[in-house]
């Protein structure tokens with residue numbers, strides 16, 4: 599007898615998690631989750647060569663150490679568009695508390711989460727859902743999300759109790775780390791420390807926070823958590839609950855990112871590529887799923903002020919060998935284009951490449 603098929607539609611659910619928990623003996627997964635046709639497409643390599651940056655050296659008083667760290671940061675940005683950050687100083691306890699609250703959020707019923715579903719559109723201050731693309735003819739991602747704007751105005755679900763306080767504390771601390779990383783990246787580009795920060799008006803910048811949840815999948819070799827993509831934003835900070843899944847692409851090959859719970863994973867985003875006129879590239883990445891453990895990731899995308907017109911910065915453009923490679927676009931418009939696209943290939947950058 600054919601095994602029962604997991605049916606998401608009968609739950610009319612905006613989440614992968616609810617049906618997964620209610621029908622735990624299912625297989626196969628519904629066809630609209632079947633992403634991989636060819637098993638070789640999911641091949642990957644160990645990520646032990648991915649650069650690791652020691653944040654404590656970046657902010658140290660010892661100028662030699664700092665310079666060495668900036669140079670490592672520059673290499674990581676040029677070669678990978680991605681790096682791992684250790685010794686970042688945000689407490690492990692704060693992450694533990696945040697993940698605990700995220701689990702509590704996930705455990706609420708669909709009815710309880712109803713009020714957080716998208717109502718007006720992608721500019722909703724908070725939205726909960728699953729897959730970017732809800733058209734039934736498209737492949738869906740094996741992922742649930744909760745997304746919200748946390749800067750300059752702070753938004754958070756009002757439940758579970760304590761969620762918003764912990765998120766505010768975490769966002770504030772992570773923002774400080776990001777400011778210093780952005781300073782280090784500026785220096786690696788041989789501009790003053792505040793160059794990128796000032797040009798994008800980071801003090802008024804739009805920080806977008808996401809909780810991604812990838813429940814165990816009975817056929818992980820077929821499904822995908824997130825297909826290959828680049829992120830909007832200047833830099834993106836990711837912390838996981840210690841369960842692997844993130845992969846970074848380099849020279850056409852996929853590398854597994856070591857999922858140490860107390861490390862930050864940072865990738866360069868599309869606005870970094872535009873600002874540096876392609877000198878630093880936005881990293882292509884994807885998330886694969888497993889059949890044992892739920893992966894959760896806390897992602898914050900840091901970007902310019904919403905009305906900031908993002909164009910290649912003067913320092914990286916000249917009339918001879920470096921003409922502008924991207925058209926300018928207001929950051930808010932870019933965000934909307936990225937988040938509303940139902941046909942997005944790998945990168946929204948394709949919209950503005952010259």
Ligand SMILES: O=C(O)CCC(=O)C(=O)O
Pocket residue numbers: 808810824829836838843844883884885894895897
């Ligand atoms: O879950 C992750 O590690 C990364 C998620 C991601 O790439 C995204 O939300 O854009």
Ligand SMILES: [Fe+2]
Pocket residue numbers: 827828829883
């Ligand atoms: Fe991403």
